[in-house]
Amino acid sequence: MAPRKRKVSQSAKKSSGSSRRWLPYVLAVMVWGAVAVGVWCVWIDYQVREDFRELQWALPGRIYARPMELYEGAHIAQSELTGYLQRLGYRQTPQPQRAGEFSVSTGRVQLRTRGFQFWDGAEPSLFIDVTFDGRRVFSLRGEAASPLALARLDPIEIAQINPETGEDRLPLTMEEVPPPLVQALIAVEDQRFYTHYGVDPIGIARALVANIVGGGYVQGGSTLTQQLVKNLYLTRERTLRRKIEEAVMAVALELHFSKEEILTAYLNEVYLGQDGNRAIHGFALAAEHYFARPLKELALDELALLAGLPRGASFYNPLRHPERATTRRNVVLAAMRDSDYITSSQYESASAAPLLVQSARPARSGGYPAFMELVYRDLERDYDKEALRTEGLRIFTTLDINAQTVLEATLDKSVTAVERKTSGAAAPLEAAVVITDASTGEVRALAGSRKSGYTGFNRALKAVRPIGSLVKPAVYLAALESPDFHLATVLSDEAISMKLPNGDLWQPKNYDETEEGDVYLYDALQRSLNLATVDLGMKLGLHKVADMLARLGYSKAIQPFPSLLLGAIEMAPLEVAQIYQSLASNGFRSPLRTVEAVTTAEGKPLEYYGIGTEQAADPASVFLLEHTLQGVFERGTARTVASRFPNNLPLAGKTGTTNDLRDSWFAGYGEDLVGVVWLGYDDNRASGLTGATGALRVWTDLMTQLDIQPRQTQAPQDVQWEQIPLFAVRDAERRDCSTTLPLPFRSNRLPDVGWSCEVNDSFFQRILERFKEPGQ
Amino acid sequence: MICRQALVLLALTLSSGCSSLVDTYGKRAPVEEIGTGAPAVVVPAQPPQPEAPVPRREPLPVPAPAPTAPSVLEPAPATPASTLLISVDQAIAANDLDRAAALCERALRIMPRDGKLWYKLATIRYMQGRYADAQGFAQRALSLAGADALLQRDINVLLEQVTAAL
Numbered sequence: 001m002a003p004r005k006r007k008v009s010q011s012a013k014k015s016s017g018s019s020r021r022w023l024p025y026v027l028a029v030m031v032w033g034a035v036a037v038g039v040w041c042v043w044i045d046y047q048v049r050e051d052f053r054e055l056q057w058a059l060p061g062r063i064y065a066r067p068m069e070l071y072e073g074a075h076i077a078q079s080e081l082t083g084y085l086q087r088l089g090y091r092q093t094p095q096p097q098r099a100g101e102f103s104v105s106t107g108r109v110q111l112r113t114r115g116f117q118f119w120d121g122a123e124p125s126l127f128i129d130v131t132f133d134g135r136r137v138f139s140l141r142g143e144a145a146s147p148l149a150l151a152r153l154d155p156i157e158i159a160q161i162n163p164e165t166g167e168d169r170l171p172l173t174m175e176e177v178p179p180p181l182v183q184a185l186i187a188v189e190d191q192r193f194y195t196h197y198g199v200d201p202i203g204i205a206r207a208l209v210a211n212i213v214g215g216g217y218v219q220g221g222s223t224l225t226q227q228l229v230k231n232l233y234l235t236r237e238r239t240l241r242r243k244i245e246e247a248v249m250a251v252a253l254e255l256h257f258s259k260e261e262i263l264t265a266y267l268n269e270v271y272l273g274q275d276g277n278r279a280i281h282g283f284a285l286a287a288e289h290y291f292a293r294p295l296k297e298l299a300l301d302e303l304a305l306l307a308g309l310p311r312g313a314s315f316y317n318p319l320r321h322p323e324r325a326t327t328r329r330n331v332v333l334a335a336m337r338d339s340d341y342i343t344s345s346q347y348e349s350a351s352a353a354p355l356l357v358q359s360a361r362p363a364r365s366g367g368y369p370a371f372m373e374l375v376y377r378d379l380e381r382d383y384d385k386e387a388l389r390t391e392g393l394r395i396f397t398t399l400d401i402n403a404q405t406v407l408e409a410t411l412d413k414s415v416t417a418v419e420r421k422t423s424g425a426a427a428p429l430e431a432a433v434v435i436t437d438a439s440t441g442e443v444r445a446l447a448g449s450r451k452s453g454y455t456g457f458n459r460a461l462k463a464v465r466p467i468g469s470l471v472k473p474a475v476y477l478a479a480l481e482s483p484d485f486h487l488a489t490v491l492s493d494e495a496i497s498m499k500l501p502n503g504d505l506w507q508p509k510n511y512d513e514t515e516e517g518d519v520y521l522y523d524a525l526q527r528s529l530n531l532a533t534v535d536l537g538m539k540l541g542l543h544k545v546a547d548m549l550a551r552l553g554y555s556k557a558i559q560p561f562p563s564l565l566l567g568a569i570e571m572a573p574l575e576v577a578q579i580y581q582s583l584a585s586n587g588f589r590s591p592l593r594t595v596e597a598v599t600t601a602e603g604k605p606l607e608y609y610g611i612g613t614e615q616a617a618d619p620a621s622v623f624l625l626e627h628t629l630q631g632v633f634e635r636g637t638a639r640t641v642a643s644r645f646p647n648n649l650p651l652a653g654k655t656g657t658t659n660d661l662r663d664s665w666f667a668g669y670g671e672d673l674v675g676v677v678w679l680g681y682d683d684n685r686a687s688g689l690t691g692a693t694g695a696l697r698v699w700t701d702l703m704t705q706l707d708i709q710p711r712q713t714q715a716p717q718d719v720q721w722e723q724i725p726l727f728a729v730r731d732a733e734r735r736d737c738s739t740t741l742p743l744p745f746r747s748n749r750l751p752d753v754g755w756s757c758e759v760n761d762s763f764f765q766r767i768l769e770r771f772k773e774p775g776q
Numbered sequence: 777m778i779c780r781q782a783l784v785l786l787a788l789t790l791s792s793g794c795s796s797l798v799d800t801y802g803k804r805a806p807v808e809e810i811g812t813g814a815p816a817v818v819v820p821a822q823p824p825q826p827e828a829p830v831p832r833r834e835p836l837p838v839p840a841p842a843p844t845a846p847s848v849l850e851p852a853p854a855t856p857a858s859t860l861l862i863s864v865d866q867a868i869a870a871n872d873l874d875r876a877a878a879l880c881e882r883a884l885r886i887m888p889r890d891g892k893l894w895y896k897l898a899t900i901r902y903m904q905g906r907y908a909d910a911q912g913f914a915q916r917a918l919s920l921a922g923a924d925a926l927l928q929r930d931i932n933v934l935l936e937q938v939t940a941a942l
Contacts, residue, residue, distance in 0.1 A: 071856040071886065120878040121863070149854040150886075439888035440881070588916045597878070608874050611881050611897075613912040619919040712889065714922060 044245065045252040051232065052253060052265070059169065059392025059601055060162045063375065064155035065399040066442075066596070067118070070130055071150045074137040075672070075707065080402045081109050081130065087156050087401065088114075089292035099125045100297045107132050114294065116154040117603030119396060119596075123152050135707055156401055158367050161388045162278060170284035171268050171392075171601070172295070174260055180300050180341070181283060182263065184307035187335040190224040194259055198225045198250035225250040227310065228266040272306065273313045280313075290318055290357045300346065301353040304336065305329040318357045326355050369455040370448030371399055371594065374574075377461075378595045382607060392601030397594050398442035403435055403673075406705045407445045408452035414701040415450045415679065420688035429687060431698065432459035432678045434577040435706075438669050440611045441581050441590030457682070460573045465663045465680060468567035469528045469691065470576055470656035471549070473583060473625055475565055476525045476533075478548040479540050480621040487522040487624055487743045488724045488751045493532035498562055506562055508534055511657065511690070520728045522628045522743060526636030528655060530566050537565035551616040553578035553589045567656060576667055577676045583625065583652070584669035586713065587617035620716045620746050626652050627744050629668075630711065637692050638668070641700040648703070650711050655691030662686055664694030670708035675699055718747045723757040857883045857890065864896065873904050891920035895931050902934060907941045914938060 068076065068084050085102050086092075090111065093101045102111035108131045115125035128151050129141040142148040186193050192200050200223045207221035222230070229249045253262060271279060272286040280289050286306050287295040298306070308328035309316055318325035330351040337347040375397055379388060387393065411431055419429045431450040436443050448458035457463070479485040493516035497507040510516070510530050524532035537545055542560035549558060554575060561568065571579075574592065582589040590613045598607040629652035632638045633645070637655040645651065653668025664679040664687055677695040680687050687694060715721075723740040737757035745751065860883040867876035880897045887893060898913035914935045921927045 069856075069882075069886065120875050120882070147854065149859040150856040437885070440885060585916075586919055588912065588919070605874070608878050610877050611884070612909065613916050614908075615912060615915045716919065717923065
């Protein structure tokens, strides 16, 4: 009101001839002025009330990796668990007493989980005692050595989707705020918070005196309520008018809302630092940012440090200015002691505590860009960008942190090891990797480049390349499903030339340009013989191959040219992974997924994206195919790496090489994982690598570290084993049963009697074995 | 003894009216009553006992009251899957089928070759009226049933129901 009044009286003076005559006018102006100010106050009051009531912060979407599940026999090494706990910000202590602590001894980890609200229910805070045997969990016990079947750890946050404002916060309720934090704030910022009405004249006077005595700005007289208003309306203006407005707003807030509501809003709103383009708002997030732990786990000295930050978050930034921050912390502690919130001895020990800040988890908002691109793609079907940025949704993904970490730590080195050094400074050999769960279709790890954290072209999703021999399992599976073929069908691996619809002559060749003559079907696949595959595919029919690819999960149109049989079809590594996923799932297609569930910020489930599964191929035929693909490691194109898998075979897989050695592929699977590796140049020049000399080696480096588990597929009931002559000949009379090989067959599709070596040579042996079985 | 157990189980399964797979697992243990936000903690009070062969009945996938933990049963060691299945049945009883499916899938991630788990998931999807999904899961269950004739029969019954519903 003051400035207007002054103005009015000045103008009154100037033009005054007779003050008595002007008095009514002066009074009228004053009344109108008062009315105007009154209206202004009412308007501000209304505005503040509405704004505060509707106070809904834009909350970034939070994205989590798959939580680690502990149970006896779980495939987890001790170092993986401790690494996981460190990523969660758990503290290593001699004996875990509080949630978020763990201890480590030889072959044993004890921990106290924090508990978490998952989409399928709450996981309580638990004490867990885990022992290890090699790379497996040996035992799992709870409190007082009680048996514990299963425990799910808190999930690791891997990224967040920030609002346009760049603001980030983790909203708290008053119950979640540790009392010492509130005490510290009140002691240092606003001692009469619980008694004033939004502004504190005593505080202002005290600050004024302090500033005059100190000869500059020493102390502020703003109450917490005023600071909240300042934070809410975000102006840097420091004019008198602004101050008055803030004071009026503060009083208005106090009129309509309780101290607790105001304090809660303050604790969530106040600006406490900057992390790149992300503004840290509120104490919960500040705790994570500076200490990488939840607020409730912080000690007195740490809480005091945070309480000192509102005064100047960048000036007192403990990561940049640890000394200033320590001094400020001790000022806060002293204020707490002076207000009798803490004892002198508490003060002594807390102010002597070393400053142990730790920059928040490294890749919080920029981690795993390749995987995140796929997450966004999956989420966009159901959520618009704005909802993801502002509603604080929790998104639970299928990412396996351990697998992704291994992938990122290994890939670049591994690619360097196989790379053929070429002259010139052209772009380096590139890579893409997709790792999925072998039975559920969940994407466990992804690399879109050989360089981890690369945010550019995501080759796993977008590098669409010819797949070469990776197509062959689809050709052979289609054949095995048809009544005309089995693993011992004799194919002709001989030169062939075909006239294509466009008049061109197509003359495929084997990789080494030889011809093998008569070969078994299984052998042709294991050795990846092109000519025999063309022989098979042309007898079978190209449309059957195209149909099989579609059933296994390839969704684009397929041109059924003969060259399709040798992989003249372009796919991204992710599309290849879908096809091999269906093979690894024994012929059941489960769509690849990255998002498992979405909940609200409070944990209320919104969406659960369950496993899907549809039968794509006949499981018995898939079994025959898998048996053959296992042979790829034993005697086929992947035999060179067999010795690197002493405890992991059998595994199934296939190499792929394209014309002029442009692309090097390997796709393979064990019991638990499917992995697809692609190597090649972005400009499509020759890599000089076959599938076996390039991608297979990278795949092996990855899968040995991930300790891929051997396949355990049991033969379906309609599959039986037959001995066949080792060498394929077309003439049954010339078959040689002196050396035989057991192969699986579908009971209704056995080799001709004249072919099998069973009847003549091992019939009695089989009967004998049948009698032996019960005793074994 | 085994016979008596089997009879008790038969009676219980019939009365529960739920096609729960608890019977086929034979691994139900007395548990602390857990709410819907069930922590996955099961505490067997006694050492493991051999499983009793349990007569099975036709699956009738309709929601039913929660099977209560019968104290007459000897406890078996809790496995991750059996623990989760208890929560699955509780979720089914509470008609929270999405949660039941999610818990079932959690068990499947641990034991992906367990035909009974796939069958369980198929019955949940059937209850939800998601027949195409139910069919896929049931077929997958069948491919993993091995020589378990009883399981095969149950799955085939479900597949008939699904086919009729599709």
